[in-house]
Amino acid sequence: MTIIVYIFAFPRTEKCSCSKGEKGACEKCQKNCFFLLKNRARCYIIYMYKYIVCTLACEEDLLEQIYTIPVNEAFDAALVSDTPVCPFCSLFKKLEEDELDIILGASMMEPDIRQKTNDQGFCLDHFKKMLIRRRRLGMGLILESHLAEVKKKLSPTARDLVGGVGTSALAELLALEEDCYVCSRIEKNLSAMTATAVYLYQSDPKFTEKFKGQKMFCLVHFRAMADYAKKKLQKKLFREFYECAFGILDGYLTTLTADVSWFCKKFDYRYDEEPWYNSKDSIERAICFLSGDDGTVEQKKGTNE
Numbered sequence: 001m002t003i004i005v006y007i008f009a010f011p012r013t014e015k016c017s018c019s020k021g022e023k024g025a026c027e028k029c030q031k032n033c034f035f036l037l038k039n040r041a042r043c044y045i046i047y048m049y050k051y052i053v054c055t056l057a058c059e060e061d062l063l064e065q066i067y068t069i070p071v072n073e074a075f076d077a078a079l080v081s082d083t084p085v086c087p088f089c090s091l092f093k094k095l096e097e098d099e100l101d102i103i104l105g106a107s108m109m110e111p112d113i114r115q116k117t118n119d120q121g122f123c124l125d126h127f128k129k130m131l132i133r134r135r136r137l138g139m140g141l142i143l144e145s146h147l148a149e150v151k152k153k154l155s156p157t158a159r160d161l162v163g164g165v166g167t168s169a170l171a172e173l174l175a176l177e178e179d180c181y182v183c184s185r186i187e188k189n190l191s192a193m194t195a196t197a198v199y200l201y202q203s204d205p206k207f208t209e210k211f212k213g214q215k216m217f218c219l220v221h222f223r224a225m226a227d228y229a230k231k232k233l234q235k236k237l238f239r240e241f242y243e244c245a246f247g248i249l250d251g252y253l254t255t256l257t258a259d260v261s262w263f264c265k266k267f268d269y270r271y272d273e274e275p276w277y278n279s280k281d282s283i284e285r286a287i288c289f290l291s292g293d294d295g296t297v298e299q300k301k302g303t304n305e
């Protein structure tokens, strides 16, 4: 039925459902669309294909525009920071703070959000971070309806008749274990921000300069960014992008490795009189670099406590 509607609707409307499109495809899509239709009336299937490509490309374009400001701000802040900071870790931290504030504040009583938190639940890390905020009534209300949902998930369903007793409940529990409302929201937004950074690298010379001046990327976010860029950028541009990003990562890794080595040496009595240089917090920095932590690893500088 849907296909029939598409077939009859497209040749007449010729609309792109993007932010820019009034009639026909927008400029971006005309550039990106493989089937650039000069002869529009030729084939319904091509119309459908064109519509899908156009819609997807424009949605991506819109997301890139939304995240341009925060991405630029994070890269600006990392550029002038005294200590090396991964701009994506800063974005992660900001997204997490916002999500936790929202979930325990304005959005707490919104039925559609509550439905999602009931269904997805939270990981231990985010339960702990919510507890620190000391909004115990808010947490109580969220947990009350979440527990009711968990109880419902544990009830036997028709699936158990085929798979045996507990089949449905065990599948639901596994899905619940792997899910978290806050994690999924951060993941979605951070992915779009990563895409935005790659897009800006290729389209905004000012941002490219900013990118080249970064002091570090953590391993986790370097991988995510390079992975996305590999799929999106042309081969030659990706090579340039990768070499630039890897150069930043490698430079930081070299310094960090030397700092950790010096930290270890300082526990040898022969180095007692030597200064610590920049090694006191090297253990915490190494953990942040390896894990994509936001820098909140507790720091006990210069000791083996």
Ligand SMILES: [Zn+2]
Pocket (backbone or CB within 6 Å): 086, 087, 088, 089, 090, 217, 218, 219, 220, 221, 222, 292
């Ligand atoms: Zn990072």
Ligand SMILES: [Zn+2]
Pocket (backbone or CB within 6 Å): 122, 123, 124, 125, 126, 180, 181, 182, 183, 184
């Ligand atoms: Zn989580």
